[in-house]
């Protein structure tokens with residue numbers, strides 16, 4: 001493991017995070033928002049009307065990660081945005097927090113793997129330009145979400161998965177797969193519990 005990915009670097013980040021939290025700035029201290037904004041903005045530059053998906057919407061008003069809100073407020077109605085969420089209660093929490101943007105968000109209630117598979121089979125999306133896989137801390141489930149739509153990722157698609165370094169399972173199958181695949185370029189941010197960003201740089205054989 002490189003120094004950049006070391007536990008020490010993560011501890012330094014966590015100390016900063018704790019200090020900001022103590023000052024009541026926890027929501028500003030989370031790393032998800034700037035990373036999501038940065039990469040989604042890059043996608044928007046290349047594709048003004050992208051198709052964006054996330055699995056797992058905001059579940060709690062105090063968690064501060066706020067992916068659904070960050071994505072919707074960055075898109076501002078450009079493209080199409082689907083969030084796949086199993087809990088009706090969490091959808092309600094999210095709708096409350098995303099009030100100004102709900103008309104731009106398609107909430108798909110139910111199991112993410114089932115719904116992604118079904119919608120992909122029904123050709124609901126042509127290409128997926130940006131995906132955040134953030135449903136359940138289970139590497140097998142996240143892998144199944146990815147596999148359900150993998151054929152829809154084209155050159156310049158960005159994928160984000162968190163909790164891939166410390167104590168999380170989400171990247172167990174996905175991270176080694178993407179890191180070994182020549183058509184994907186990956187980067188791991190040693191913040192939060194490790195955030196993996198992958199960009200498709202080439203078409204896989206069979207995509208062309």
Ligand SMILES: C[S@@+](CC[C@H](N)C(=O)[O-])C[C@H]1O[C@@H](n2cnc3c(N)ncnc32)[C@H](O)[C@@H]1O
Pocket residue numbers: 032055056057058059063064065066067068084085086087090110111112113134135136
């Ligand atoms: C970590 S939270 C998502 C956090 C959110 N992305 C954010 O940034 O605030 C995980 C969410 O995934 C949902 N979830 C769990 N299992 C799921 C499944 N099988 N299908 C769809 N959503 C699921 C949970 O109900 C929960 O709301």
